[in-house]
Amino acid sequence: MEYVVASLILLAVLIVGAVGLVVPRLRRRELPPSEQTGAGTTTLERPPVVPPTEELPPLVERPAPVQEEVAEPAAPTIEAPEPTAGRLVRLRARLSRSQSVFGRGLLSVLSRDHLDEDAWEEIEDSLISADVGVEASQVLVERLRERVRVLGTRTVAEVRAQLAEELTAALEPELDRSLKTAPHDGRPAVVLVVGVNGAGKTTTCGKIARVLVADGRTVLLGAADTFRAAAAEQLATWGERVGAETVRGPEGGDPASVAFDAVKRGIDVGVDTVLIDTAGRLQNKIGLMDELGKVKRVVEKHGTVDETLLILDATTGQNGLEQARVFTEAVEVTGVVLTKLDGTAKGGIVIAVQRKLGIPVKLVGLGEGPDDLAPFEPAAFVEALLGSDA
Numbered sequence: 364m365e366y367v368v369a370s371l372i373l374l375a376v377l378i379v380g381a382v383g384l385v386v387p388r389l390r391r392r393e394l395p396p397s398e399q400t401g402a403g404t405t406t407l408e409r410p411p412v413v414p415p416t417e418e419l420p421p422l423v424e425r426p427a428p429v430q431e432e433v434a435e436p437a438a439p440t441i442e443a444p445e446p447t448a449g450r451l452v453r454l455r456a457r458l459s460r461s462q463s464v465f466g467r468g469l470l471s472v473l474s475r476d477h478l479d480e481d482a483w484e485e486i487e488d489s490l491i492s493a494d495v496g497v498e499a500s501q502v503l504v505e506r507l508r509e510r511v512r513v514l515g516t517r518t519v520a521e522v523r524a525q526l527a528e529e530l531t532a533a534l535e536p537e538l539d540r541s542l543k544t545a546p547h548d549g550r551p552a553v554v555l556v557v558g559v560n561g562a563g564k565t566t567t568c569g570k571i572a573r574v575l576v577a578d579g580r581t582v583l584l585g586a587a588d589t590f591r592a593a594a595a596e597q598l599a600t601w602g603e604r605v606g607a608e609t610v611r612g613p614e615g616g617d618p619a620s621v622a623f624d625a626v627k628r629g630i631d632v633g634v635d636t637v638l639i640d641t642a643g644r645l646q647n648k649i650g651l652m653d654e655l656g657k658v659k660r661v662v663e664k665h666g667t668v669d670e671t672l673l674i675l676d677a678t679t680g681q682n683g684l685e686q687a688r689v690f691t692e693a694v695e696v697t698g699v700v701l702t703k704l705d706g707t708a709k710g711g712i713v714i715a716v717q718r719k720l721g722i723p724v725k726l727v728g729l730g731e732g733p734d735d736l737a738p739f740e741p742a743a744f745v746e747a748l749l750g751s752d753a
C-alpha cells in the first residue's frame with residue numbers, strides 16, 4: 364500500500380512538472396509577434412517587440428572605445444639645410460630683381476657713345492640713389508672716370524667691367540668676413556645678435572643656426588629677448604627645425620641672466636656655438652643700450668664673446684647708419700648682417716655701411732625663407748647689383 368501511495372505521488376509530481384514545462388512554451392508560441400498585432404492591440408505580459416534591426420540601448424553606458432586620443436608627441440622632423448657654399452650665387456637672381464632699376468639705369472648711361480659731363484653726373488646720381496652715399500659715390504665716379512680716360516676704354520662691356528672692379532674695391536674684399544663660430548679653449552663660440560626692433564634679429568638667428576648646422580656644427584640658442592614672449596617661441600621653433608636646443612627665461616626676466624644660462628648650458632652640453640638673440644631696442648633709449656652692454660659683460664664671465672653681429676634692415680637706408688653707429692658704441696660690433704636686401708633697390712647701402720662703420724658686412728638676408736641668408740661675397744654681390752644686360 365505504501366508503494367502505491369508513493370508511486371501516485373511521484374506520478375503526480377511528474378505530471379505537474381511536465382505541465383509546467385510545456386504550458387509556457389505553448390503560450391509563447393501562441394503569442395503573436397507585435398508587428399502582426401495590428402493597431403490597438405497591446406500585450407501586457409511583454410514589452411513591445413523591437414524590430415530586430417534596432418539595437419537595444421545597453422543598460423550600462425559603456426564608454427566608446429578610446430580612439431588613440433592622446434597622440435604620441437610627434438618627433439620633430441629635423442631639416443637638413445642647404446649648404447652655404449655658393450649661396451649668394453644661388454640667391455643672385457633675387458638680388459638682381461630688386462636691384463634691376465639701379466643696374467639698368469647705370470648700364471644705359473654707360474652704353475652712350477660719348478661719356479660726357481652729364482653722363483658722369485647721371486652715374487653719380489644713380490649711385491647716390493642706390494644708397495651708396497654721396498661721398499663714396501663721388502670717389503667712385505672720380506676713379507672710374509680717371510681709368511676710362513687713362514685706359515682709353517671704349518666699349519660698354521669694358522666700362523661695365525671697370526665699374527664692377529671699382530664697386531668691388533669699395534666693398535673692401537680683403538676684409539675678414541668669416542664668422543667666429545668654432546669652439547675654442549674647450550668651450551663653445553658665443554655669438555651675440557643685436558639690432559633695432561624688427562630688423563630681423565630672431566629670423567637671422569634662426570637662419571644662422573641653419574647655416575651652422577649645414578656646415579656640420581652643433582648649436583644652442585639663447586632667447587635673451589625677454590620683452591616679447593613670441594620672440595622666444597619663434598626662436599625655439601627655428602631651433603627645433605634643425606635640432607638645436609633653446610634656453611629661455613621667464614617673460615620680462617633679466618636678459619643678461621638668460622644669456623648667461625644659455626652659455627653655461629652650451630658649455631655643459633658641449634655644443635660648438637651658442638647664438639644669443641637679444642631684444643630689439645631703439646638706439647635712443649639709453650637704458651636699453653646699457654642693458655645690452657650688461658648682457659655682453661655678464662656673458663663674458665664665461666669667456667669672451669666671439670662675434671657680435673649687428674642686424675641692419677637694408678630698407679631703412681641711410682637712417683639705419685645712424686642706428687648702427689649707436690650700437691657700435693654700446694657693444695663692440697664685429698660684423699653686420701644686412702637683411703631685406705630682396706626688398707630694396709638700394710643695394711649700395713652695403714658700401715655705405717662698411718665705409719661709415721668700418722665693420723665688414725658678413726651676411727646678407729635675401730628673403731623670409733629659412734635658407735635665404737648668404738655669406739657676403741663682394742664680387743658676386745656687385746655682379747648681381749649691375750645685372751647682366753651689358
Ligand SMILES: Nc1nc2c(ncn2[C@@H]2O[C@H](COP(=O)(O)OP(=O)(O)OP(=O)(O)O)[C@@H](O)[C@H]2O)c(=O)[nH]1
Pocket residue numbers: 558559560561562563564565566567588591594642643644702703704705706727728729730731735
Ligand atoms: N624680405 C625679407 N624679410 C625678412 C628678412 N629677414 C627678416 N625678415 C622679416 O622681417 C620681419 C621681422 O623679423 P624678426 O626676426 O621678427 O625681427 P626682430 O628684429 O627679431 O624683431 P623684434 O624682436 O621685434 O625686435 C619678419 O617678418 C621676417 O620674416 C629678409 O632678409 N628679407
